[in-house]
Every structure is written in structure tokens, then in C-alpha cells.
Amino acid sequence: GDSVTQTEGQVALSEEDFLTIHCNYSASGYPALFWYVQYPGEGPQFLFRASRDKEKGSSRGFEATYNKETTSFHLQKASVQESDSAVYYCALNYGGSGNKLIFGTGTLLSVKP
Amino acid sequence: EAAVTQSPRNKVTVTGGNVTLSCRQTNSHNYMYWYRQDTGHGLRLIHYSYGAGNLQIGDVPDGYKATRTTQEDFFLLLELASPSQTSLYFCASSADSQNTLYFGAGTRLSVL
Numbered sequence: 001g002d003s004v005t006q007t008e009g010q011v012a013l014s015e016e017d018f019l020t021i022h023c024n025y026s027a028s029g030y031p032a033l034f035w036y037v038q039y040p041g042e043g044p045q046f047l048f049r050a051s052r053d054k055e056k057g058s059s060r061g062f063e064a065t066y067n068k069e070t071t072s073f074h075l076q077k078a079s080v081q082e083s084d085s086a087v088y089y090c091a092l093n094y095g096g097s098g099n100k101l102i103f104g105t106g107t108l109l110s111v112k113p
Numbered sequence: 114e115a116a117v118t119q120s121p122r123n124k125v126t127v128t129g130g131n132v133t134l135s136c137r138q139t140n141s142h143n144y145m146y147w148y149r150q151d152t153g154h155g156l157r158l159i160h161y162s163y164g165a166g167n168l169q170i171g172d173v174p175d176g177y178k179a180t181r182t183t184q185e186d187f188f189l190l191l192e193l194a195s196p197s198q199t200s201l202y203f204c205a206s207s208a209d210s211q212n213t214l215y216f217g218a219g220t221r222l223s224v225l
Contacts, residue, residue, distance in 0.1 A: 036214075042218055043117075043203050043205070043216030043217050043218050044156070044203070044214075044216050046214065046215075049213075089155060089156065100146075100158055100171070101214065102158075102172075103156040103157075104155055105154060105155040106155050
């Protein structure tokens, strides 16, 4: 079945470091791919999406490029801030109608000042 | 900004207890969802709905019922709660099948 894999459970960085969180997917066709962010005590929030091969999604300084060849959608940010500390979820849309999302297991990002 | 409100925010019950989690969205979205969030599993879809009176089964439906009474209200029912259902539950809504999901703040349920 369709699935999303996030290899890093936790990432610890200092402010101004470069961030990469890896996301790989398994699905047929061209599923829409998403990144959501969850701050402590809140529900997940949509960050951005991409729907086609080589399409780049971006928001708030974060970006990811849809790569059909490597089945990846890695999240990157050039310079993280303490306020970026949160859990980041990669997700894909499956099942045609219904907008059902499969989420990865999440990556906890901790940024030290 | 879409508003999704869940109640209660916290709930404790005993094994075999009867629990109802409530969700209301105020943006006239057609789709509503119930997810559970567990460490090591991320978010998993329990049930979802296309509109009032409609119910669709998600990926982890066992032990859960749901009902969509109006376009605004979606309820998750645990009729015989078990400790394995201890989790953080999120409700979400979206305008249509390709739109962004908007999540509520979650309900933390403990089954003792």
C-alpha cells in the first residue's frame, strides 16, 4: 500500500544551521505531497504542497521539491530559528476523492539559540 | 482562517466506558476527518465524512464509530473503550477533496 517514510525521528540544530528532513514515499502514479508542521499543544498546520514531478513547494523559508525518480520530497531551510522548533510531518494524498492523507511518523526539530 | 473546535480537550475514562468526542467546524467545509496521533505512528485516519449523514471508513476504524449530524458537527464514539485507545485525537476539515486540511487543537483521551 501507499506509505510515507521519514527517517529522522529527531533533529537537533543551532540557530542559522541548514535543515534537511528526509521524506520518501511509496505510491503509484503522482500523489500530491505535503508538509505539515505541529507546534506544541496545537494541531498540525499546512505548510505547503506539490503535485507534479519537479514542482517546488515553499512557505515561511521552507521548501521541498517533488522528485518522482527518487520518490522523495525532502524538507529544507537555509537558516533555522528557535521558533522553527516543532514536529514536521510529510504526507501524501491517496484514494482519489476524499482527500485522505497518509502521514509519516514525524520529525521533531529542536533548535538551540 | 478555518476554525475547528474539539471538545473536551482532555478526557479520562475506564476500560469498557462510553466516550464521545465532539468536533465542530464553522467554515462550511464538506469534508471532516478523525485522526489519532501516537508516538511512532504519526497520524492515522479513523473515519471521515463527505457531508451530513455520510460516513467513510479510514485506516484504523476498529473500536470506533462516527456520526456526522450536520455539515458542522462530526462525532467520534468509543462504546467500549480499551487502553489501546489511549491517544491524542484530532479532528480536521477541508473544503473539498484537494484542499488543505485544517486541524483542531486535539483531545487527549486516557483509558485506564
